[in-house]
Amino acid sequence: MAVSESSSVQRARQVLADRLRELCKDAGLDGKDLAAACGWHPSKVSRISTAKTAPSVDDIRAWCRACGAEEQTADLIASLRAVEGMWVSWRRMERAGLRRAQEARLPLYERTSWFRAYSPGLVPGLMQTYGYTEDVLRAVQRRRVQIDDVANAVAARMERQRVVHEGQRRFAFLVEESVLGNGLGDVDTQAEQLDHLLSISALPNVSVGVVPTRLGRTRMPVEGFWIFDTTQVNVELVSGYLTITQPSEVAMYADTFTVLAEMAVYGAKARALISKALDTLT
Known part of the structure; x- marks a missing residue:
């Protein structure tokens, strides 16, 4: 192990x-x-x-x-x-391809009521468009997976997004401003993704915060992570997938999320940053 x-x-x-x-x-x-x-x-x-x-x-x-x-x-x-x-190392998790790895996480999403996610590099999966997801998973497949089942993996991730619209779930997403212009995919893909961010941020059960790029930050970016209710954290690292359930460690990630959330902008200010990135593309 x-x-x-x-x-x-x-x-x-x-x-x-x-x-x-x-x-x-x-x-x-x-x-x-x-x-x-x-x-x-x-x-x-x-x-x-x-x-x-x-x-x-x-x-x-x-x-x-x-x-x-x-x-x-x-x-x-x-x-x-x-x-x-x-x-779990990526080699072990993805030895049968990317689709199964995507499907395996669905039960966790279905039983979670409160999602918190921080991402320093990519738009979180639950907010991704089909084209953006395809580019993300294609890059993963080329880097570390021999089996090419990207189309099926993308479909599985799109199916998982239904949790955003079902039940009484709450979502709080934090992204670094650099995510809005990370250069993933072509202009059309990136523009579609930014448009989708504007749309999903208007949902009543969804909060989208953008941590602005500026001098004088009090907390540097950390690894991306997901918090599921108050019981579990998942972290995607270079070498594998980490699941954290120890309460004191889950609390550390929750505290980090709170600090980053206080640095973020929301509502009209967040939409202004997204629109600015979109204008830069077009």
Whole structure:
């Protein structure tokens, strides 16, 4: 499993390691006894029990068998799967193409009532036009995905956008002003996208804030992130997709969003910046 810098991931790994170590203790075994029973070098037991190395499914089965606790195998394997799901490399997530990666996120969007998103580089997916999405996902496919299912992936993202118009959901989007003129696609694609931003910002359940480019900023741009209600944050990094659920860490992103939101302009001022970018194109 890839190691992330997120404390959420590290904490979850440690909790699993602690449970395995407790099984060993309850069985009256030390590390050498367990290693001998599993046919391992003692250092492997040490690495797993201190969360330096993530166990495999087979490791957990062998560990539980050696401790006489096979009834706990399924639960511990489920915990391992949960930890693995917190950090997923793009290679793993997109090995079957981009469409499945897009579809896999739909249930999360459907069960969320309050969305907050900050983007320093691109228009957030829920506000993208078909053409803009196609350019974004085509660039991703060329960079890291062998399978070309961009058309199907774009369709899946467009389908996900229905959550904006269904139910009692609220949306707060923050983008850096540079997003409005990032040069993605051709003039027509960019103009269509900016027009769409103007339209979607008028929806009563949607707030669109633009953080102006100016001197004297009190907070520099950070990585883009999504906050789902108050329970989960997702971050797209260069190497993979990070899911954060630890309350203290979710709160850090919420606080960062608040600071950035206070720097943004809204309503007529935001529309003026979008219109200015549109005028520059045309």
